[in-house]
Amino acid sequence: MAALDLFGRRWSLRILWELRAGPLGFRPLQKRCDDMSSSVMRQRLTELLDAQVIHQLPDSRYELTPLGQEARHALNPLARWAERWAATIDPQGSDHTDDQSASRVLHPDTVDDGTPERDSAD
Amino acid sequence: MAALDLFGRRWSLRILWELRAGPLGFRPLQKRCDDMSSSVMRQRLTELLDAQVIHQLPDSRYELTPLGQEARHALNPLARWAERWAATIDPQGSDHTDDQSASRVLHPDTVDDGTPERDSAD
DNA sequence: CCCGCCGTTTCGATTTCCGAAGCGGTCACC
DNA sequence: GGTGACCGCTTCGGAAATCGAAACGGCGGG
Numbered sequence: 001m002a003a004l005d006l007f008g009r010r011w012s013l014r015i016l017w018e019l020r021a022g023p024l025g026f027r028p029l030q031k032r033c034d035d036m037s038s039s040v041m042r043q044r045l046t047e048l049l050d051a052q053v054i055h056q057l058p059d060s061r062y063e064l065t066p067l068g069q070e071a072r073h074a075l076n077p078l079a080r081w082a083e084r085w086a087a088t089i090d091p092q093g094s095d096h097t098d099d100q101s102a103s104r105v106l107h108p109d110t111v112d113d114g115t116p117e118r119d120s121a122d
Numbered sequence: 123m124a125a126l127d128l129f130g131r132r133w134s135l136r137i138l139w140e141l142r143a144g145p146l147g148f149r150p151l152q153k154r155c156d157d158m159s160s161s162v163m164r165q166r167l168t169e170l171l172d173a174q175v176i177h178q179l180p181d182s183r184y185e186l187t188p189l190g191q192e193a194r195h196a197l198n199p200l201a202r203w204a205e206r207w208a209a210t211i212d213p214q215g216s217d218h219t220d221d222q223s224a225s226r227v228l229h230p231d232t233v234d235d236g237t238p239e240r241d242s243a244d
Numbered sequence: 245c246c247c248g249c250c251g252t253t254t255c256g257a258t259t260t261c262c263g264a265a266g267c268g269g270t271c272a273c274c
Numbered sequence: 275g276g277t278g279a280c281c282g283c284t285t286c287g288g289a290a291a292t293c294g295a296a297a298c299g300g301c302g303g304g
Contacts, residue, residue, distance in 0.1 A: 004139065008132055008134070010292070078196040132261070161286095
């Protein structure tokens with residue numbers, strides 16, 4: 001349950017997700033996260049640091065701990081579901097003439113990714 | 123990505139999770155969700171309704187759609203990870219004399235569940 | 245020296261969330 | 275028929291989270 005609280009915060013999941021490819025510095029990570037505000041960034045980072053999901057390298061970059069890696073892997077099915085979901089509610093762009101049922105939750109700049117990563121350790 | 127936004131809101135995941143056992147009415151669901159405020163509840167419900175993750179029965183109860191069920195299943199690995207995680211950062215209560223690294227993210231009333239459910243469709 | 249990037253902090257403005265009260269409705273019970 | 279308990283849902287003022295931009299010192303290159 002506590003995880004639902006930790007990850008139920010605005011950018012936690014996103015940070016976890018963006019760190020999947022490897023360590024990132026503060027500003028680079030910030031840029032990847034839709035340029036979220038640095039204040040919240042630091043806050044989320046601290047929380048994840050506390051939760052031992054990420055840790056900080058000597059060169060001050062942030063990296064997933066083994067525990068964090070597992071969490072990210074645990075996120076894979078959800079990512080897979082998200083693709084199916086997107087395809088279901090927004091088949092090809094649909095006619096947003098009067099119907100915008102889905103657009104409320106689909107931010108145009110967050111529509112991306114397709115789990116192109118190859119995790120052999122999965 | 124959009125899913126991270128939809129589920130990155132304060133009670134979305136929790137609602138999805140609490141609906142796993144079957145349809146629930148507004149107030150019962152609210153009670154299950156740590157008595158969250160009804161205003162936010164309605165908001166989340168509307169978002170999930172829009173996303174076609176849940177739908178409303180003729181008796182006005184809320185139920186997971188097939189898509190919602192899949193989402194909930196996709197959440198299983200995360201739930202499993204959460205258990206391991208809890209065990210890692212909070213072995214048995216730890217000594218919070220000067221160290222409180224984990225207590226910041228562990229709400230006492232949200233520590234529960236152990237995926238006792240049986241999902242044959244997994 | 246200057247410039248660009250870095251990690252991080254601070255602060256005021258905006259958005260979200262909370263919590264309690266209230267609305268109209270149904271149903272059981274007396 | 276009145277009363278009380280629950281229901282789905284809305285409204286509203288205050289608290290908390292989030293934003294956005296500015297600023298700080300540090301570091302490396304030109």
